[in-house]
Amino acid sequence: xxxxxxxxxxxxxxxxxxxxxxxxxxxxxxxxxxxxxxxxxxxxxxxxxxxxxxxxxxxxxxxxxxxxxxxxxxxxxxxxxxxxxxxxxxxxxxxxxxxxxxxxxxxxxxxxxxxxxxxxxxxxxxxxxxxxxxxxxxxxxxxxxxxxxxxxxxxxxxxxxxxxxxxxxxxxxxxxxxxxxxxxxxxxxxxxxxxxxxxxxxxxxxxxxxxxxxxxxxxxxxxxxxxxxxxxxxxxxxxxxxxxxxxxxxxxxxxxxxxxxxxxxxxxxxxxxxxxxxxxxxxxxxxxxxxxxxxxxxxxxxxxxxxxxxxxxxxxxxxxxxxxxxxxxxxxxxxxxxxxxxxxxxxxxxxxxxxxxxxxxxxxxxxxxxxxxxxxxxxxxxxxxxxxxxxxxxxxxxxxxxxxxxxxxxxxxxxxxxxxxxxxxxx
Amino acid sequence: xxxxxxxxxxxxxxxxxxxxxxxxxxxxxxxxxxxxxxxxxxxxxxxxxxxxxxxxxxxxxxxxxxxxxxxxxxxxxxxxxxxxxxxxxxxxxxxxxxxxxxxxxxxxxxxxxxxxxxxxxxxxxxxxxxxxxxxxxxxxxxxxxxxxxxxxxxxxxxxxxxxxxxxxxxxxxxxxxxxxxxxxxxxxxxxxxxxxxxxxxxxxxxxxxxxxxxxxxxxxxxxxxxxxxxxxxxxxxxxxxxxxxxxxxxxxxxxxxxxxxxxxxxxxxxxxxxxxxxxxxxxxxxxxxxxxxxxxxxxxxxxxxxxxxxxxxxxxxxxxxxxxxxxxxxxxxxxxxxxxxxxxxxxxxxxxxxxxxxxxxxxxxxxxxxxxxxxxxxxxxxxxxxxxxxxxxxxxxxxxxxxxxxxxxxxxxxxxxxxxxxxxxxx
Numbered sequence: 061x062x063x064x065x066x067x068x069x070x071x072x073x074x075x076x077x078x079x080x081x082x083x084x085x086x087x088x089x090x091x092x093x094x095x096x097x098x099x100x101x102x103x104x105x106x107x108x109x110x111x112x113x114x115x116x117x118x119x120x121x122x123x124x125x126x127x128x129x130x131x132x133x134x135x136x137x138x139x140x141x142x143x144x145x146x147x148x149x150x151x152x153x154x155x156x157x158x159x160x161x162x163x164x165x166x167x168x169x170x171x172x173x174x175x176x177x178x179x180x181x182x183x184x185x186x187x188x189x190x191x192x193x194x195x196x197x198x199x200x201x202x203x204x205x206x207x208x209x210x211x212x213x214x215x216x217x218x219x220x221x222x223x224x225x226x227x228x229x230x231x232x233x234x235x236x237x238x239x240x241x242x243x244x245x246x247x248x249x250x251x252x253x254x255x256x257x258x259x260x261x262x263x264x265x266x267x268x269x270x271x272x273x274x275x276x277x278x279x280x281x282x283x284x285x286x287x288x289x290x291x292x293x294x295x296x297x298x299x300x301x302x303x304x305x306x307x308x309x310x311x312x313x314x315x316x317x318x319x320x321x322x323x324x325x326x327x328x329x330x331x332x333x334x335x336x337x338x339x340x341x342x343x344x345x346x347x348x349x350x351x352x353x354x355x356x357x358x359x360x361x362x363x364x365x366x367x368x369x370x371x372x373x374x375x376x377x378x379x380x381x382x383x384x385x386x387x388x389x390x391x392x393x394x395x396x397x398x399x400x401x402x403x404x405x406x407x408x409x410x411x412x413x414x415x416x417x418x419x420x421x422x423x424x425x426x427x428x429x430x431x432x433x434x435x436x437x438x439x440x441x442x443x444x445x446x447x448x449x450x451x452x453x454x455x456x457x458x459x460x461x462x463x464x465x466x467x468x469x470x471x472x473x474x475x476x477x478x479x480x481x482x483x484x485x486x487x
Numbered sequence: 488x489x490x491x492x493x494x495x496x497x498x499x500x501x502x503x504x505x506x507x508x509x510x511x512x513x514x515x516x517x518x519x520x521x522x523x524x525x526x527x528x529x530x531x532x533x534x535x536x537x538x539x540x541x542x543x544x545x546x547x548x549x550x551x552x553x554x555x556x557x558x559x560x561x562x563x564x565x566x567x568x569x570x571x572x573x574x575x576x577x578x579x580x581x582x583x584x585x586x587x588x589x590x591x592x593x594x595x596x597x598x599x600x601x602x603x604x605x606x607x608x609x610x611x612x613x614x615x616x617x618x619x620x621x622x623x624x625x626x627x628x629x630x631x632x633x634x635x636x637x638x639x640x641x642x643x644x645x646x647x648x649x650x651x652x653x654x655x656x657x658x659x660x661x662x663x664x665x666x667x668x669x670x671x672x673x674x675x676x677x678x679x680x681x682x683x684x685x686x687x688x689x690x691x692x693x694x695x696x697x698x699x700x701x702x703x704x705x706x707x708x709x710x711x712x713x714x715x716x717x718x719x720x721x722x723x724x725x726x727x728x729x730x731x732x733x734x735x736x737x738x739x740x741x742x743x744x745x746x747x748x749x750x751x752x753x754x755x756x757x758x759x760x761x762x763x764x765x766x767x768x769x770x771x772x773x774x775x776x777x778x779x780x781x782x783x784x785x786x787x788x789x790x791x792x793x794x795x796x797x798x799x800x801x802x803x804x805x806x807x808x809x810x811x812x813x814x815x816x817x818x819x820x821x822x823x824x825x826x827x828x829x830x831x832x833x834x835x836x837x838x839x840x841x842x843x844x845x846x847x848x849x850x851x852x853x854x855x856x857x858x859x860x861x862x863x864x865x866x867x868x869x870x871x872x873x874x875x876x877x878x879x880x881x882x883x884x885x886x887x888x889x890x891x892x893x894x895x896x897x898x899x900x901x902x903x904x905x906x907x908x909x910x911x912x913x914x
Contacts, residue, residue: 090540092531093714097522099545104519113517115552118526118543125542132559287520347781347802353788354774354781357802361780364856364890372808375774375784375800377793380843385799385812416807429791463791 081133085144126157144227146211159198251301279309337482346417347373348407371417386410401453404444508560512571553584571654573638586625678728706736764909773844774800775834813837828880831871
């Protein structure tokens with residue numbers, strides 16, 4: 061629903077030239093108390109729709125500063141998205157500032173007041189008098205329904221179309237989807253650009269550049285982008301809606317990435333990719349973790365429905381635990397050490413034997429900051445995957461001295477080793 | 488080192504009125520590719536020094552836009568900190584933009600070039616011709632040494648003192664510490680405000696307000712602030728350096744918070760607070776996790792040196808695992824269900840019996856999104872702590888439908904239950 065918007069005037073037929081500005085409001089953003097994830101979200105969504113974000117500004121809780129930021133934004137952009145400053149307290153000043161920008165008064169808006177009252181009524185609570193302030197809006201604005209919070213949003217059409225949304229991230233996101241996104245789509249006389257995401261493990265950015273660098277030449281109109289999100293690398297293809305070669309480019313990139321590609325969806329994490337493969341085979345997983353300390357289990361159980369494929373795990377941090385809980389032989393530990401492929405595979409075998417799982421993954425490594433030796437420096441991590449007729453081991457030297465990074469990288473490497481093994485077998 | 492800064496002119500004796508502006512530069516910030524953590528970091532550090540951050544702006548890779556943002560910042564603030572745009576490519580335009588703002592030329596800076604060359608030499612690599620661009624700086628600027636990256640920073644004194652730092656976060660942070668922080672301290676004719684942080688579990692913001700609301704009245708000159716960082720709440724006391732009552736206020740708040748206070752340091756996490764108590768007693772911990780799936784283990788092993796106090800863990804996600812690995816009786820599971828205090832305490836007992844630990848914590852709950860019943864809705868989580876002469880159980884109804892939140896909250900609640908138990912015993 062876009063309340064009362066008639067996309068006329070300067071917006072009609074604006075096509076691909078729509079320009080945006082993001083204004084974030086709140087003193088907590090300027091004192092370092094709160095990280096501004098709203099601007100990041102809005103920048104990504106606007107860009108995905110093909111809108112050019114020209115700039116972003118942050119203002120504190122002073123009406124002059126907010127007015128100045130909004131005025132500058134309206135002078136430069138066609139659409140301004142402002143977040144924050146819609147609450148009931150005296151430092152919530154967005155409505156006042158916007159009214160000043162467009163030279164109108166602020167008055168109690170009956171629609172907005174009804175919305176605030178209805179929200180309190182539904183919750184069985186009485187509205188405090190201070191909440192009446194949330195209905196004080198610029199004359200002539202469109203009230204935007206907020207179904208998940210008390211602060212109504214509003215939009216005003218002046219030099220630009222300005223959307224004012226609450227600063228609470230989940231409210232802001234809901235109102236983006238209900239109000240701003242549909243309005244932007246209405247302005248554009250074509251579909252947003254097409255995008256395809258590839259999520260990759262095992263290849264760095266320069267390797268991906270070598271592998272895929274010729275794609276934009278081979279498929280006219282298709283753009284290629286890279287992004288590192290340690291330990292994952294992402295490849296993005298973007299093209300205007302009319303570009304016929306897009307589907308072929310997607311197929312070609314998929315083919316070239318092969319097993320390094322683990323997902324093509326922002327919301328599918330590595331554990332979910334593993335889950336799909338296990339569920340397709342009707343098999344289950346057990347874990348034997350040492351240096352990762354439960355992190356692999358955490359990644360697995362983060363996935364809803366994990367009980368269908370995740371059986372159990374052991375966090376055998378001490379050597380005695382490796383022996384008594386997983387049956388690793390004392391001789392193995394003495395001869396090869398806890399951080400060895402021999403110990404890792406014994407841990408994984410023990411996990412399969414002692415569980416209802418067909419598959420086990422084991423991890424044992426030196427996470428640091430201490431415990432490294434010349435032979436096995438910090439970052440040395442041994443892995444094993446054991447399954448029906450399969451035993452594989454691997455040692456990585458993770459080039460980091462950061463305990464967090466070594467452990468995180470190890471957890472992803474362990475799941476990825478299992479994923480590649482399952483892909484090799486087919487389903 | 489503050490290269491060549493003579494804190495004269497308008498900066499001398501500026502005391503507490505120093506005003507700052509933050510300018511972030513990079514197209515990736517406006518397309519939603521990168522979250523701007525630099526501005527957040529700088530806002531926090533400047534505020535901590537007692538500097539007022541008036542605003543923040545983000546500009547993309549257009550020299551006009553960067554120039555405009557810098558110009559506006561210099562007109563309003565005494566110190567401007569700009570990040571990004573110092574790389575070797577054509578879209579790195581900060582030096583050009585800053586030169587335009589102050590009406591000077593850009594030229595190859597010998598100091599900067601020597602720095603870039605030295606950096607490559609130390610790495611045993613040849614400098615690419617394109618890196619020469621990183622030494623093209625505004626005439627009259629001060630070059631700032633970057634000991635952790637190739638891009639030198641620079642500072643320029645015009646209407647404001649402008650610091651240009653690289654966009655790579657760890658480089659930016661290092662250069663903040665080496666160059667900007669000392670300069671700011673030099674401008675202030677007194678020490679930065681004193682701050683004290685209290686990290687609290689088990690009390691919400693409104694309860695803390697009731698408990699501590701009178702502190703600013705009782706201790707003149709002491710300010711009180713709250714911040715929620717789920718599931719933790721933070722209390723901050725701030726005062727000017729001369730406020731005598733500050734130490735007393737800190738003592739009083741500490742006394743009132745009692746056992747709800749788990750740390751007074753940004754870098755001490757809950758698991759570290761538990762670790763200190765266990766190490767003091769010379770005792771060790773085992774875990775029996777179900778719905779948290781290894782997250783508690785992960786939090787424990789995140790702490791360096793955890794092998795001194797963390798023994799092992801079981802992720803008994805299935806009922807069969809609870810029985811075979813921890814010895815939970817079938818009758819207990821049938822009579823009370825997996826999510827029950829009876830099952831939780833049996834899990835914890837089993838963990839103590841089967842490990843070298845004196846203490847065990849067990850967690851079993853309904854994380855959702857499915858699996859809830861009218862009796863035990865999503866968010867129902869049972870906990871047990873078992874130790875020498877101690878058996879305690881507890882059930883929480885976590886008011887969230889989010890699997891992630893329920894699991895995260897449960898992990899903290901489990902560690903906090905152990906912490907309180909250890910505090911009760913003393914050391």
